[in-house]
């Protein structure tokens with residue numbers, strides 16, 4: 001059929017092309033290309049919009065839409081005691097079944113399109129982290145299969161929904177004290193009712209993703225500080241905070257999102273005790289699940305069909321390491337002080353270590369200054385050290401694409417960081433003076449600037465201790 005476009009292309013082919021748009025803005029640009037294009041879009045606006053939404057969100061679109069569409073109730077009312085009261089007295093079943101996951105969304109509003117894209121970006125980033133830490137340590141972007149990715153995302157949107165429904169921002173510590181005697185119990189029943197709507201295998205997937213979120217939070221939570229269940233409390237802030245905590249390696253700036261301060265309470269906060277684990281445990285029992293998940297066993301099996309390199313050893317020694325091994329994929333997560341890699345007395349020689357440190361830091365913030373916290377790492381410098389020309393042949397097998405245990409990685413850098421610094425300075429036009437006999441072991445350089453700079457110390461000693 002060519003009636004509408006009068007282009008050398010069928011309308012249904014054009015209609016099909018519309019459905020391949022990767023974002024709503026691409027769709028918008030395409031439909032505004034010409035009147036003819038717009039007319040074709042207007043023949044099936046809903047099915048095209050839905051197709052593009054699927055391209056953005058994937059098969060978890062029904063779960064993603066429920067996050068946006070659920071009538072959560074108004075938290076922001078000035079005098080909210082009434083709405084709160086109504087809230088925690090709400091019938092658990094009604095709460096759990098309201099606004100169910102819609103598998104055939106016919107209309108997607110403009111505001112929803114924006115929110116869908118934003119949430120999809122967040123879930124994508126979390127999937128990248130999940131993939132890096134649980135599936136394949138060598139890739140910074142997700143290598144989950146489409147089935148694995150679907151399980152992960154569906155569970156993540158359902159967790160997002162749960163956290164919005166039972167947020168840690170709702171009550172202050174005083175509010176919690178004022179809850180009626182059975183208030184905590186009622187809220188726990190509501191939580192169980194919401195989770196009970198899902199089949200057991202999909203609940204196990206939620207459990208698997210919650211375990212991943214706990215891992216990220218546990219890394220930054222100090223057990224000796226704040227309430228015992230700080231991780232449970234932080235979980236109530238939802239997936240977005242888990243991503244920020246991962247990026248910042250700290251939760252301190254996100255604690256403000258709670259209705260109270262974690263540090264005001266040394267005791268457990270009963271309302272958030274077992275935020276996910278209590279209702280899930282009750283469901284496993286009620287459903288007589290024969291092998292319920294255990295917290296001391298890996299939970300990745302609920303999401304992943306296969307894991308890459310879990311039993312790998314260091315490329316240079318027999319140390320086992322699996323996901324703990326250092327690779328280009330996780331360099332950006334490692335906290336090192338660059339000067340620790342300066343060989344022997346170079347480290348104590350400020351006339352050498354300060355300009356060295358300055359040069360490394362400059363590389364670290366080279367391109368996207370602070371834009372992406374992941375960029376603010378030593379990754380770019382590690383690449384440069386691995387790529388430094390003129391290293392002795394014993395280092396030939398040490399390449400940037402391999403995996404290393406901590407010890408080998410540090411040894412490589414200690415032996416080669418000064419070589420990088422030498423090459424870097426020469427590249428910048430430095431005319432290297434004659435080598436000091438004692439090279440990087442020289443004592444004099446640590447206290448005499450004229451000697452430190454008058455001779456080259458970025459070299460292997462040719463004589464013993466002076």
Ligand SMILES: [Zn+2]
Pocket residue numbers: 314315316317318319404405406407408409
């Ligand atoms: Zn090793």
Ligand SMILES: [Zn+2]
Pocket residue numbers: 436437438439442443444445451455457
């Ligand atoms: Zn010297």
